[in-house]
Amino acid sequence: MVASTKSIRTRYYGWVIVFASLVAMAVTVGTLHSFGVFFKPLLAEFGWTRATTAGIFSLSNVIQGVAAIAVGLVSNRIGPRKLVMLSAVLLGLSYALGSWAMALWQLYIYFGLLQGVGRGIPYNPLMATIARWFATRRGLAMGVALSGGGVGTILFPMLGERLIEDFGWRNAFLTFGILSGVSVLGISLLLKARPPETTAADCEAEHDAAPTRCDAAQAEVETPLRSILSSHAFWLVAVASFVSNLSIAVVFVHLVAYATDLKISAAIAASFVSVTGLFNIVGKIGMGAFADRYGLRWGMTICFGLGAAVLFWLSAASAVWMFYLFAVLFGVAYAGWMPLFPVLVGRIFGVGSMSAVLGFLTAANMTGGAVGAYVAGYIFDSTHSYQLAFIMAGLALVVAIPCQLLVKGPAVLPAIPEVRLTQETR
Secondary structure (H helix, E strand, O other), rough: OHHHHHHHHHHHHHHHHHHHHHHHHHHHHHHHHHHHHHHHHHHHHHOHHHHHHHHHHHHEEEEEEEHHHHHHHHHHHOHHHHHHHHHHHHHHHHHHHHHOOHHHHHHHHHHHHHHHHHHHHOHHHHHHHHHHHOOHHHHHHHHHHHHHHHHHHHHHHHHHHHHHHHHHHHHHHHHHHHHHHHHHHHHHOOOOOOOOOOHHHHHOOOOOOOOOOHHHHHOOOOOOOHHHHHHHHHHHHHHHHHHHHHHHHHHHHHHHHHHHHHOHHHHHHHHHHHHHHHHHHHHHHHHEEEEEEEEOOHHHHHHHHHHHHHHHHHOOOOHHOOOOOOHHHHHHHHHHHHHHHHHHHHHHHHHHHHHHHHHHHHHHHHHHHHHHHHHHHHHHHHOOOOOOHHHHHHHHHHHHHHHHHHHOOOOOOOOOOOOOOOOOOO
C-alpha cells in the first residue's frame, strides 16, 4: 500500500511538471508568434524593408539555436529550475528594453540577442525533464506540455493587436515583458529535475507511473555526443527540423502582413494566428496520443504532408474563409509534428543524451526559422508578392517526409543493461 501510494504521488507530480512546462511554452511561443502583429507598426514607424524587419526575428532564431546548444550541454548539471528562472529574466528585459528602442540596432540587440537567449533556454531542459517523469505516456505528456504554445498563440497575438491599437506598440512590448517575466519566473518554482528515489516494489505497484529508478538504465543512459553527431540518423533529423521551422517562420512572421496587404483588417488578420493556436492545441495533444498508439512515422508523415498541402493552398488564398481554413489545418499539422521530435530523439538517441541532442537540433530548427523569415521578406521585397515564399515553405515540408522515414534507430545507443526484479532487488 505504501509503495503504491508513493508511485501514485510520483505520477501525479509528473503532471505538475507538465503544467509548468505548458505555461512556459505558452509564454515563450505565444509572444514569439505575436511578432507578426508588430511587423507593420514597426514598418510604419521606422520605414525599414520587410527583409530588414524580418531580420530581427531571424537573429532571434539564430541566437536561440546557439543558446539551446549551450543549455543542452549543461542542463543536466544545472537543472531546469535555475535555467527557466534565467529565461524569465531575459524575456522580461528584452521586451521592456525593446519598448524604448529608437533605432534598428537596438531592436536587434533587445529582441534578437536578449530574447533569443531567453527563448533558447526552456525547451530542452523541460522536454528532458518530462521524459524522465514519464515512460508509457511520454508522447501524450509532451504533447500536453507543448500545447502551451497553442494556448499562447491564441492569447498573445490578439492581446498584442488590441494593445497596439489602444496604446501603441511600445506599451504592448512593455506589457508583454511584464507578463512573460512574472509568469515564467513563477512556474519555475514548481520544477523538479527528476522523480524521487523509489523501490522495485513501487514499479510493480504502478506499472504506468512516471519513470522511476527501476527505469534508470533506460532513462539515464548517455550515448557519447560525438557518436550521435556523426551518425546519419542525427543529420536526417536535423534536416527535418531545419525545414519544418523554416515553414513555421514564414507563416508566423508574414501571415498577418500578407492578409493586410489583401485589405483584410489587422484585427481579423491577427485572429488567423489565434485560430492556428487553437488548433495547435488539438494537434499537439491528439498527435501525441496518436503516435503513442500507432507510431511516430505515421504521425510525422501525416503532419508534414498536411502542412505542405495547406501552404500551397495559402499561396493562392485571397478570401477570409480561405485564411481561416488554412489556419485550422496548419495549426493541426505543425502542432502535430512538434511534440513528436523530442519523442523521436529520446527513442533514437536515449533520454540521458536527450537535452544535449535537442540543443543541436534546436540550433538547426532555429536556423531554419531564421532563413525562412528573412528569405520570405526578401522574396516580397523583390517580387511584391508572398506567393513564392509560401510555395518554398510547402516544398520544405515535402523534404521533411523522407528524412524522418529514413531514420534508423536506435542505431547509436550503447547496449542498455536489462533491469531484472530479482529476489535480491525485491
